Amino acid sequence: MAETAVWFVLKQVYQLLKEEAKLLKHVRKDFEDIKNELEFIRVFLKDADKRATTEELGIKLWVKQLRELSFHIEDVIDAYIMDVVNATHHHDHHGYIGKFQSVIGLMKLKTLTLKPRHRIASEIQEIKLRIYGIKERIDRYNFQFSEQEQGLSIKYPDRLGSLFVDEGEIVGFEKPRDEIVGWLVDGDERSRSVISVVGMGGLGKTTLAKNVFDDQQVKGCFDCRAFLVVSQSYSVEALVRNMMLQFFEETKEPLPQGINMMDKTTLITVARSYLQRKRYVIYFDDVWKVEFWDEIQLATPDNKLGSRIMITTRNLDVANYCRKDSRVQVHKLQPLPPNKAWELFCNKAFRFDFDGSCPSELKDISDDIVQKCEGLPLAIVAIGGLLSTKDKTVSEWKKLCQNLSLELDRNPHLANLTRILGMSYDDLPHYLKSCILYFGIYPEDYSIRSSRLIRQWIAEGFVKHEVGKSLEEVGEEYLTELINRSLVQVSRVHYDGKATSCRIHDLLREMIMRKMKDLSFCHVVDEDDHEQISDVIIRRLAINTSSNNMLRSIENFPLRSLYIFDVLIKFSDYFGSKFFAKSKLLKVLDLEGALLDYVPDDIGNMFHLKRTYSSISGESGVRMMEGFGGMIVLQKLYHVEVDHGGLNLIAELKKLKQLRKLGLKNVQREYGNALCESIEEMKFLESLHISAITENEVIDLQFISSLPQLRQLHLFGRLEKLPNWVPRLDQLVRLSIRFSKLKDDPLKLLKDLPNLLRLAMVCDAYDGEMLHFQVGFKKLNNLYLVQLNNLNSILIDNEALPALKLIEMAYLPKLKEIPSDIYLLKNLETLRLIDTPHEFNQSIDPNGGSKNWVIEHVQMVTIVERVGPNPNSFDFSYRTIRHPRGT
Structure with a gap:
């Protein structure tokens, strides 16, 4: 993370030196000095974070100081850009002094920027002194960081426990073990194949692999076997030598002379020669790097005798990489199901107490602990083993459950678990x-x-x-x-x-x-957070509390990122009015979880939000204040209440040319022309959602010529006809229309959309009586036909909808029987029927329905029927029809 922080600052310095050369003529050399010093320091940071969390306190302090320095440099750069560059841009849209033609303009600019220049000159000198101090400490304490650092002592987790697990202690691996044994024994008898077990650290991949390795059926099918632990730091030479030693030890053959002195090339040659006429199985446990296969497959020839190589790895890319010259089968190991997780926990926590069963008074807290482990065997074993050493009291166990994070950090019983999980991060x-x-x-x-x-x-x-x-x-x-x-x-x-x-x-x-x-990466505030944060460096803040006292305490911090999750915050409160006025350098603002009813006035003045990727969203609709068009590279804006601002708001929208996603609510017919003009400016738009102010209000969108990047389109409101630009949306993946009351069948216009995957016609989207799916819809996967009150028939041409997998039909009162043409949809997997007429459901009843044959090829048919005579009842019954071909 320290390297990342420095790299981010370096990018800013590069950009500043490139774009604002003339503005920087007084301080350019100082910035270049900073850049050079940071590049020098960055060379030393390759392993700094790893050592800071595992080793010397001095390194940890050094990394902390370096990170804080990076924050300071970032602040100085941003403040300079905001004060000086904005002052220049105020006079000249392009930001270059050379464009000024008048002496008066230049004098005004110098006057405006004089104070910021003095301030930054002073701050740069302070930064340079701090950099020299850090470099001096590097030399004083002889920190040795480099890409080929010598003597770095990494504490790898103890893996012996996974290799020596008694058969009776293995829980939940029966099914994966049988599957993998089958692949090893019953697979292709000629080609060499690779079998990979993939999953996160702690799932038990090594235990499973060793259990399979020791299986008698596997032992009897191969001439020679080897089990090799690879890990993050490995030597091909050592692996091949170890492999050969295991072969010769098992077969009792004499070792090749001088094997311990052979170099890598000789070892590979000997291994290839030895294995050429043997059916072998080799287990490579804990492989991390994709290039491992390039190196090891040279020593494991495909001798056409049905040899097998088994790999356990956390990285699916490792398994897939082997496909370039081998047949590969992948087993993605899953967490233990709840019943097996409970069995394993009881085996460890109560192995010598209560006959291996959990006492009733500990059941609830034990269940909470097992749930926290989420089926991870290593965690269950480690925490269960720790609890087996403690008093069997509710208070003692609850203390561990509530302080699990602290226990993971300091308790030696859990050290191996912590290291195994941490290895994935370190890699x-x-x-x-x-x-x-x-x-x-x-x-x-x-x-x-x-x-x-x-x-x-x-x-x-x-x-x-x-x-x-x-x-x-x-x-x-x-x-x-x-x-x-x-x-x-x-x-x-x-x-x-x-x-x-x-x-x-x-x-x-x-x-x-x-x-x-x-790493001072982010400070998280929740309801239980009572930590004093006055002395904490906070650059990112995540809020999960509505406490105004906590919110007010952070208003003066130099935040760069703010996230609010599912809490009620009124921006008319003190927090909103003060915070946004002071947070000029905020660059990430995520209010998706805040229950806001309007966007704060000062949001358009936030310097960084104009220059980053940002988003504003609100499912229920938000009201935008005047000036939001200043966020010219905003890319996501939804859902905005258009009637609050009307044509003036739409004119502001026209400035947001970088938008990728736009959602508008409460649209009125009179906005049509202006809205089309604004949307046409958004050449990068990928998602468009427009809802009328009422379901009967007409949405007039005929005057858009092209939206070349649009992938999702949702139109909720009356349409006099389907906009003529919709059939030209070659990138469209998802289309939803609702309340449209279209008179003409829209399918003839949509059938040739080349990438359409999902089509939803909902709530009177179509007023006609028949829908006709002609040849086309080549990629459509999902089809939803919901509450089309006049629809009474559906026709499907042969070779139409060739990729369709799911149909949902709901609330179609006049559709009295299932369309016979559904039998043509050979790839249909799921059919959901919700509140369809009684006659419809009777026709497909598995016990003699006249049209049951239509759906015999469908894997899953679900019928949801309203219960009772009341047509407005919300009580439903569910039944699922399974057919032999789909079972």
């Missing part, structure tokens, strides 16, 4: 360390929307520019890498296969929270 490249720490900002058990997270990374400057890719695409790659490294869990998947929301394991979050505190 990350520096650009991902900041990204994973961001998960600690969110509350516990919070499912985080992926798009929100990625936008926050971008706003913070964590995401690097890459040629030919948008920042969003690079951010998605970062998130995918964290998922593949088993650090992030996918909570929900979008219909296009991407992760729409994600979370982290609670114990991993505990580790991240400790690192956040050590």
